[in-house]
Amino acid sequence: MRDLIFPVEHHSEISLQAQLRRHLVDAILDNRLASDEPLPSCRRLAQSLGVSRNTVVLTYQALADEGLLVSRERVGYFVNPELSTVQRAAKAHVRDNIGPDQVPSALWKRLRLRPSEHTQITKPKSWQRYPYPFIYGQADPSLFPVAAWRLCSRQALGVTSIRSWTEDSVEADDALLVDEVRTRVLPRRGIKATPEQILMTMGGQNALYLIAQLLAGRDTTVGVENPGYVDARNIFSVTGARIKPLPVDHDGLVIDQRLAACDCVYVTPSHQSPTTVTLPLERRVALLEQAARSDIFVIEDDYEAETNFVHNPTTALKAMDRTGNVIYVGSFSKHLAPGLRIGYMVAAKELIGELRSLRRLMLRHPPTNNQRTVAHFISGGYYDALVQRLQRVYQQRWELMGAALTKYLPDSATTPSFGGTSYWVRGPDDLDSDVLAREALAEGIVIEPGSIHFISPKPPRNYFRLGFSSIADEHIAPGIERLAKLIHANT
Amino acid sequence: MRDLIFPVEHHSEISLQAQLRRHLVDAILDNRLASDEPLPSCRRLAQSLGVSRNTVVLTYQALADEGLLVSRERVGYFVNPELSTVQRAAKAHVRDNIGPDQVPSALWKRLRLRPSEHTQITKPKSWQRYPYPFIYGQADPSLFPVAAWRLCSRQALGVTSIRSWTEDSVEADDALLVDEVRTRVLPRRGIKATPEQILMTMGGQNALYLIAQLLAGRDTTVGVENPGYVDARNIFSVTGARIKPLPVDHDGLVIDQRLAACDCVYVTPSHQSPTTVTLPLERRVALLEQAARSDIFVIEDDYEAETNFVHNPTTALKAMDRTGNVIYVGSFSKHLAPGLRIGYMVAAKELIGELRSLRRLMLRHPPTNNQRTVAHFISGGYYDALVQRLQRVYQQRWELMGAALTKYLPDSATTPSFGGTSYWVRGPDDLDSDVLAREALAEGIVIEPGSIHFISPKPPRNYFRLGFSSIADEHIAPGIERLAKLIHANT
Numbered sequence: 001m002r003d004l005i006f007p008v009e010h011h012s013e014i015s016l017q018a019q020l021r022r023h024l025v026d027a028i029l030d031n032r033l034a035s036d037e038p039l040p041s042c043r044r045l046a047q048s049l050g051v052s053r054n055t056v057v058l059t060y061q062a063l064a065d066e067g068l069l070v071s072r073e074r075v076g077y078f079v080n081p082e083l084s085t086v087q088r089a090a091k092a093h094v095r096d097n098i099g100p101d102q103v104p105s106a107l108w109k110r111l112r113l114r115p116s117e118h119t120q121i122t123k124p125k126s127w128q129r130y131p132y133p134f135i136y137g138q139a140d141p142s143l144f145p146v147a148a149w150r151l152c153s154r155q156a157l158g159v160t161s162i163r164s165w166t167e168d169s170v171e172a173d174d175a176l177l178v179d180e181v182r183t184r185v186l187p188r189r190g191i192k193a194t195p196e197q198i199l200m201t202m203g204g205q206n207a208l209y210l211i212a213q214l215l216a217g218r219d220t221t222v223g224v225e226n227p228g229y230v231d232a233r234n235i236f237s238v239t240g241a242r243i244k245p246l247p248v249d250h251d252g253l254v255i256d257q258r259l260a261a262c263d264c265v266y267v268t269p270s271h272q273s274p275t276t277v278t279l280p281l282e283r284r285v286a287l288l289e290q291a292a293r294s295d296i297f298v299i300e301d302d303y304e305a306e307t308n309f310v311h312n313p314t315t316a317l318k319a320m321d322r323t324g325n326v327i328y329v330g331s332f333s334k335h336l337a338p339g340l341r342i343g344y345m346v347a348a349k350e351l352i353g354e355l356r357s358l359r360r361l362m363l364r365h366p367p368t369n370n371q372r373t374v375a376h377f378i379s380g381g382y383y384d385a386l387v388q389r390l391q392r393v394y395q396q397r398w399e400l401m402g403a404a405l406t407k408y409l410p411d412s413a414t415t416p417s418f419g420g421t422s423y424w425v426r427g428p429d430d431l432d433s434d435v436l437a438r439e440a441l442a443e444g445i446v447i448e449p450g451s452i453h454f455i456s457p458k459p460p461r462n463y464f465r466l467g468f469s470s471i472a473d474e475h476i477a478p479g480i481e482r483l484a485k486l487i488h489a490n491t
Numbered sequence: 492m493r494d495l496i497f498p499v500e501h502h503s504e505i506s507l508q509a510q511l512r513r514h515l516v517d518a519i520l521d522n523r524l525a526s527d528e529p530l531p532s533c534r535r536l537a538q539s540l541g542v543s544r545n546t547v548v549l550t551y552q553a554l555a556d557e558g559l560l561v562s563r564e565r566v567g568y569f570v571n572p573e574l575s576t577v578q579r580a581a582k583a584h585v586r587d588n589i590g591p592d593q594v595p596s597a598l599w600k601r602l603r604l605r606p607s608e609h610t611q612i613t614k615p616k617s618w619q620r621y622p623y624p625f626i627y628g629q630a631d632p633s634l635f636p637v638a639a640w641r642l643c644s645r646q647a648l649g650v651t652s653i654r655s656w657t658e659d660s661v662e663a664d665d666a667l668l669v670d671e672v673r674t675r676v677l678p679r680r681g682i683k684a685t686p687e688q689i690l691m692t693m694g695g696q697n698a699l700y701l702i703a704q705l706l707a708g709r710d711t712t713v714g715v716e717n718p719g720y721v722d723a724r725n726i727f728s729v730t731g732a733r734i735k736p737l738p739v740d741h742d743g744l745v746i747d748q749r750l751a752a753c754d755c756v757y758v759t760p761s762h763q764s765p766t767t768v769t770l771p772l773e774r775r776v777a778l779l780e781q782a783a784r785s786d787i788f789v790i791e792d793d794y795e796a797e798t799n800f801v802h803n804p805t806t807a808l809k810a811m812d813r814t815g816n817v818i819y820v821g822s823f824s825k826h827l828a829p830g831l832r833i834g835y836m837v838a839a840k841e842l843i844g845e846l847r848s849l850r851r852l853m854l855r856h857p858p859t860n861n862q863r864t865v866a867h868f869i870s871g872g873y874y875d876a877l878v879q880r881l882q883r884v885y886q887q888r889w890e891l892m893g894a895a896l897t898k899y900l901p902d903s904a905t906t907p908s909f910g911g912t913s914y915w916v917r918g919p920d921d922l923d924s925d926v927l928a929r930e931a932l933a934e935g936i937v938i939e940p941g942s943i944h945f946i947s948p949k950p951p952r953n954y955f956r957l958g959f960s961s962i963a964d965e966h967i968a969p970g971i972e973r974l975a976k977l978i979h980a981n982t
Binding site for chain 1: 504505509512513515516519520554557558559574594595597598600601602603604605606607609611614632635637640641642644645646648649650652653661675693694696697700704705706707708711722725726729754755782786787788814815816829830831832833838839841842844845847848849851852853854855856857858859860861870871872873875876879880
């Protein structure tokens with residue numbers, strides 16, 4: 001009988017029992033322990049690792065219950081000789097070997113798309129480590145409601161809940177979640193909907209992808225805001241659709257004759273992306289009228305709708321829709337945790353039916369355990385509390401940002417912003433914000449250059465975006481001050 | 492101050508505190524409690540609901556911490572007067588109103604696909620309630636490892652873990668999970684891969700969708716097995732590709748000249764779907780040679796690979812691939828829980844790079860919390876234990892099925908089956924299995940008619956599939972006996 005020595009960490013988040021288990025499983029499956037080999041006695045292993053005897057007893061017993069060990073009375077525990085050799089050889093096998101990595105001969109010949117070549121917003125790796133992360137679209141991890149999420153997650157792990165979510169629900173969503181979205185989330189945007197008008201998606205982006213697949217193709221014209229959201233443009237391009245840039249001014253999307261040529265239009269009325277301006281009522285009315293006249297589908301991306309610091313949030317465009325031509329896209333990712341990927345869509349029942357069938361082919365449904373957890377999170381009032389809290393935090397940062405920009409960058413223009421989580425800044429005419437971003441990064445400041453948002457062979461280069469969802473209050477003014485120095489040195 | 496009466500269930504899975512919280516949140520957000528209205532004292536509410544005073548104290552305190560209530564010293568708790576009216580009016584607003592449901596004028600004009608019109612396998616609702624559910628592709632909920640999953644899920648909710656998964660990881664997968672797949676799961680199929688050759692997907696189906704988007708289109712020919720997997724066919728059809736049916740015999744896919752006309756081929760070598768036969772070595776070699784010669788991408792769907800009861804599982808086709816032309820698709824859904832939607836793909840690095848960029852547009856990444864939980868589940872040895880256990884359970888059912896079929900349906904032919912979770916049965920020539928399925932259902936027997944698997948204007952109607960992943964051992968023989976009576980009465 002051999003002695004086993006594993007490193008055990010006494011102050012880890014992972015329990016001693018879980019650590020011990022993991023080491024034993026590794027030793028068994030890596031073939032470091034032979035088939036039918038006896039394990040050290042509980043007492044002996046406990047002594048040599050400095051853990052309690054009970055920890056070892058429970059771990060051995062669990063592994064025996066699950067068939068990795070066998071227990072023989074009065075003798076001790078042994079590696080189960082019936083474990084298949086395939087299973088046991090697995091891990092050792094891969095350690096020193098790596099498979100072939102030929103470029104397949106079929107590759108360039110068969111590839112119909114090259115999605116890796118799309119331009120896209122890149123974020124510096126480990127942006128969290130920079131002192132001044134004016135990064136956009138990242139939730140502040142310190143604001144994530146850890147305790148509440150754990151609680152709701154435990155509720156979703158109750159036996160009855162597990163029964164309902166382990167099944168393949170084929171194309172249905174969690175009825176609890178749909179009901180919470182319908183009765184608690186949508187009404188705040190002024191939207192009334194039946195369950196058949198709602199579809200859950202893998203975040204807002206997945207909603208756009210589904211819509212693009214269903215509505216866009218080579219003979220389709222899709223109107224997009226210019227400047228506008230890069231990924232939306234990319235998603236529609238994948239279908240081969242013609243992308244028609246529509247101008248944006250200080251009030252958001254300009255509504256005019258150009259719309260008539262479009263089959264669908266992608267808009268961000270609450271806070272235009274990236275300029276953050278809110279589309280005024282008259283333009284909303286004009287857009288809906290135009291859409292009704294020309295049978296245009298209007299895709300309303302309502303990201304960050306509720307972060308409005310000056311007025312009450314405007315209701316959604318969808319709330320004014322009497323024709324069913326508006327497809328509403330919302331998401332929990334921004335507020336809750338982008339990693340969870342949960343969003344939703346509201347549209348006419350017939351359209352949702354087709355989107356649901358398409359989603360069934362694409363991925364069936366967003367994971368049911370997460371749907372259930374979010375349902376508990378909303379029904380327990382945690383979501384409301386979180387939105388309240390984020391509102392307060394963001395409003396504070398938004399004010400600090402506004403003050404710092406006025407103070408340190410009086411010669412740059414910011415579009416009038418009433419909400420959202422970023423400022424869109426037009427620097428001096430001769431500024432190159434790509435150069436600025438690189439230099440700023442070297443000084444610990446993360447900013448997002450603006451040219452990527454424009455559809456143009458020669459986009460203006462003097463715009464940039466400053467996000468404030470992930471930067472601590474006290475770093476805002478010093479960050480802007482440093483950034484201003486760089487800008488003045490450059491122009 | 493009003494009395495509040497809520498129904499509280501003492502024997503519920505949901506704690507009293509969580510129940511109380513939910514009722515209070517509802518009352519606040521529905522405006523049943525007015526702004527600034529005082530709440531009953533803790534003692535009084537506790538008495539009237541029959542719960543401990545502490546339960547009420549903790550609930551009030553939590554709601555105050557989160558800003559839904561305010562606490563005034565020596566007076567008590569009040570509905571926070573600063574709660575926005577939008578927030579509070581929300582729920583009441585929607586109760587009696589339902590939005591318009593016009594069919595949008597743009598609908599039929601703009602729709603490019605009609606995915607709802609695809610033929611697809613339908614499963615009877617609440618199939619769990621039937622005594623003889625020979626249903627296919629559903630995990631037996633009684634086999635789901637509830638305790639282990641809870642434990643791993645708790646590990647993924649540790650503070651450090653939460654930090655790493657709440658972030659938007661844009662296009663990266665959880666490195667822990669990729670490593671577990673690479674070192675523990677793939678080697679059992681004989682596959683060696685680097686992390687760059689692996690992509691996580693929302694189940695196997697999502698892998699196929701990604702591949703289809705990248706490789707198939709109007710000018711592409713995709714070879715599929717006939718009979719074969721319906722959803723794979725549907726997924727490729729969405730792209731507009733030509734679907735070329737390739738014949739299947741008692742050894743699986745027939746490898747001949749017909750392959751040369753294909754740009755890609757979809758195959759199920761481990762257990763052909765639906766016939767369950769395993770593709771022999773010579774055909775595998777021939778397929779790979781043909782693929783190399785004609786630059787064909789071979790999509791290997793390795794579902795249920797490890798359920799093999801007669802021999803050790805054959806290694807994957809991918810394990811023999813020296814050209815990089817094989818794209819391997821695997822899934823945890825079948826074994827673990829289909830509702831989780833976690834699968835993976837292995838292919839040449841360049842191809843995975845393009846698929847990753849496409850996935851980024853489609854949905855970014857499978858939810859990071861689930862990725863992390865599955866990683867813990869594998870590294871803790873729970874996955875190995877589960878696979879072992881399912882093997883034993885399924886083998887037992889497979890033997891009972893085989894015996895019952897021989898006894899009660901000696902005049903029907905079953906293809907030689909060595910694994911999987913179903914039998915593919917050819918009934919008497921004049922059997923109509925769609926009629927049989929309806930009649931069987933009326934007697935509590937769920938079976939899947941076979942004609943849907945064939946690509947043909949006049950598919951044979953006498954085949955059907957009997958799954959055994961979700962039927963209890965003791966119901967197998969009586970179920971087959973009853974089914975046999977129905978067949979004999981019908982033919």
